[in-house]
Amino acid sequence: MVQLVNNENSYRIIMDKNTNVKVRDVYNRIFFSAIGLDGIRIYGKDPMPDIKDDVIELSESESESESESESESESESESESEEDYDERIIRTFGNEQPDSGYSKLPLYNNSNENDDSDSEEDGVEEKDVEKADKKDEGMYNFLGDYVLKYFNRDDDSKPNENTFEVHIPLDVQNPVISLENITLLDDTNSLLVLSQNGITYKILERIVQDIYQQIVYLSDLGYFYTSIELSSVFFIQNRYAVFDSTVISKFDDKNAEDLNKRKDAFINFIIHLTQNDTIENLLEKIQHTDIFYFIKRVQENSIFVMV
Numbered sequence: 001m002v003q004l005v006n007n008e009n010s011y012r013i014i015m016d017k018n019t020n021v022k023v024r025d026v027y028n029r030i031f032f033s034a035i036g037l038d039g040i041r042i043y044g045k046d047p048m049p050d051i052k053d054d055v056i057e058l059s060e061s062e063s064e065s066e067s068e069s070e071s072e073s074e075s076e077s078e079s080e081s082e083e084d085y086d087e088r089i090i091r092t093f094g095n096e097q098p099d100s101g102y103s104k105l106p107l108y109n110n111s112n113e114n115d116d117s118d119s120e121e122d123g124v125e126e127k128d129v130e131k132a133d134k135k136d137e138g139m140y141n142f143l144g145d146y147v148l149k150y151f152n153r154d155d156d157s158k159p160n161e162n163t164f165e166v167h168i169p170l171d172v173q174n175p176v177i178s179l180e181n182i183t184l185l186d187d188t189n190s191l192l193v194l195s196q197n198g199i200t201y202k203i204l205e206r207i208v209q210d211i212y213q214q215i216v217y218l219s220d221l222g223y224f225y226t227s228i229e230l231s232s233v234f235f236i237q238n239r240y241a242v243f244d245s246t247v248i249s250k251f252d253d254k255n256a257e258d259l260n261k262r263k264d265a266f267i268n269f270i271i272h273l274t275q276n277d278t279i280e281n282l283l284e285k286i287q288h289t290d291i292f293y294f295i296k297r298v299q300e301n302s303i304f305v306m307v
Helices: 029-034 066-082 085-093 119-151 201-221 256-274 279-285 290-301
Strands: 002-006 010-016 041-043 163-169 223-225 233-236 239-242 248-250
Touching: 029 201, 201 223, 201 239, 201 256, 201 290, 223 256, 256 279, 256 290, 279 290
Parallel strands: none
Antiparallel strands: 002 010, 010 163, 041 163, 223 248, 233 239
16 A cells, blocks of 8 residues: 655655565665656654654665674664663754853753852852753753654554655645546647546656656566556656555566566556556557557567667
8 A cells, every 4th residue: 555645844655565575675766866856765664854863764775785784673673672761862852062161051050069159159059050950841841742742643643664655855846646646737639638637648658758767677676566556656756656565576587477467567557547448549549659669569579678
């Protein structure tokens, strides 16, 4: 299942994990740059971008062997589970800094500095310290409540261990839209429209080119899409990208079954996209075009080559 939600700063695409595929092998900086997307981040369980130490960023490249990375992830999860509330505050707001000479820290207690002062001054200082302690206590109660808003959110708003998130910067001029819900060019000349949802040849060409790039990218990694649903294809920064790890499987280019599955996934996607009963109905409308010959090569020979 794929969900699209948004907040004040970003769009969030929430996906179920695929136990047979490593997320970082597919969705990483190389993938995003290859299809022309900028500022995309991948987060694992409990994504909190504003508190970086609590974020598991899955798009970081692995610098060690697979066994070492697995052992590191296990140790990180164990250490994170043992962290208490005070340590989280320190990691979030930083360690206490020494006095700069120009100001004093909120929790700075100067009641022990002037031991040689007279009793009257001590009495005044004690009152000042009590007032300062009350202010400090109120401040830390506020900070504690602030942090707890992240740690004690409703379970419905938290991804569980079986999901991960893609965070996309909020852009008013370029909203993130699923192909399942997109409406295109209602005022376009009817002679140029290929389907009732407003798909024209130029739009179809753009979509096919973007999906083709992702299919080739997966093939080079040894994976392929077993299906491509309209609900999992998103229009992001003027590009079309597939976000669904559950439909990614191991690929063997010498296996006829894998080749047929990959072909069927693409052909069925095009049929649903253009709202045609068969691929032949679409091909009749786009004869002698680059996309026509590309689809014919895929249909007849399971070859993904765009000339």
